Amino acid sequence: MNPIKVMVNGLPGNMSTQAAEHIVEDSGLELIPYALTGPEIEATETKIGPEVVRLIKPEERQQMIESIKGAEGMVICVDYTHPSAVNDNASFYCENGLPFVMGTTGGDRTNLVETVAKSDIAAVIAPNMGKQIVAFQAMMEYAAETFPDVFKGYGLEVKESHQQGKADTSGTAKAMIGYFNRLGIPFAKDQIRMERDPEVQRSEWGVPQEYLSGHGWHTYSLLSEDNTVFFQFTHNVNGRDIYAKGTVDAIHYLAQKIDQAAKGRVFTMIDVLKGT
Amino acid sequence: MNPIKVMVNGLPGNMSTQAAEHIVEDSGLELIPYALTGPEIEATETKIGPEVVRLIKPEERQQMIESIKGAEGMVICVDYTHPSAVNDNASFYCENGLPFVMGTTGGDRTNLVETVAKSDIAAVIAPNMGKQIVAFQAMMEYAAETFPDVFKGYGLEVKESHQQGKADTSGTAKAMIGYFNRLGIPFAKDQIRMERDPEVQRSEWGVPQEYLSGHGWHTYSLLSEDNTVFFQFTHNVNGRDIYAKGTVDAIHYLAQKIDQAAKGRVFTMIDVLKGT
16 A cells, blocks of 8 residues: 655644654655745755655745645645644645645634535544543543533642643643533632643652653542542643654544545544544 | 432441431431341341431341331332342342342342342442442443543553452452553553552551541553653542442432332433433
């Protein structure tokens, strides 16, 4: 079987670079030496392992993509660009018959889904590519739907730690609060305890030095009213490897869906997890 | 509305006593002053809060139950007796039109279900009455069914601590191992780390002194192959309050089902949790 050709857009940037590195290492995938990038990028090429990838500016992308498609045939795009580029990129992929895996967050998400639905292409749209994290969120959603109020009377404490640059509260933690609310525990999003101080993260939380600049740690603690029952759920992610791995899985899933002639379909990470 | 009359069988014993105490405190329930007990019990009565409960020996139970039913009308039985009594008690309840909540473990479980199915009564059969624990197990089962192998490549560590008297490995931990296996992690039941030493429980685990004689603590830790992702799930139960509370909920649920004319039906704690 020929490897699936993949173009990773957004380079040079942390997450897209990491995803590209995993794609290069996957024998079923082939990274093509081109990448769409933003107007602010001055470099004209970047290296992914041994490969030199040519960076394509927005103004030349239409012309370039036609010659790339001519040379490569079917190409799946991976998008780790910028929230402001999400909708324009999705339109570009759809108009040019490029199925895509969208890992970029932000933009107009409703419009994003509609753009794909109206098109002839299929896409995986996943603001969180961390398969195990997504699975745990799905477990919580299942519980909230199936057993409302089962934790009624319990107290909740939520704490999360992320690299100093992250200004906002963890989106995952906020989503989890919604589930805990439905499970019977009143809790406001501003009660989440955020930690952004690297010194505290290292000394009190035990975040390894090398991951102070990139981690997402979350702990949810539940205590019954009479203090006799205690639950605790923790998910600690260091670096971005989990997301790069999930991206690779999403590409394989999308390729399979394309083989099955999926058109105008949006898949989520839950679909990728289910594998159906 | 008249309170639901409840007979708690198995007294005097730890779990049945605790369940009876919660029943006395629940304004919607009324503990009747009789209890079926085993042949080994020499006492003829026991106190539950302010109430004196007469203990009925097996040889007098048939005659007594007829007069109790005559005086009290509809009575729901709660069974926290002994594994060896499970099937005989169930037959007795079924033959005498006594809906029941079976919290006793062991016995022939298939036969137990069949006995109810063939009868005119309804029952809640729940080897674990801890609602939140059951909910968490259901979450794990959902994940195992929906996302098989999502934790493939992860390492697992399972540790549990129970009072010194408990010889066997935690049944809950063993059930959880089954889910983790289906989630992609090979792990044998004998790899579960059991702690039964009160000194270690107190000093290393932090089990409160008063609960050294009765607790069930479980922690499951998952680490990705590259060590970058760590999950941990903990559920620590001190004493038996959680089970007594679940028993009360199961009684209310069963009473509601009886109002809806349920006959020959077996309900589980999952049904109680769903409340449907």
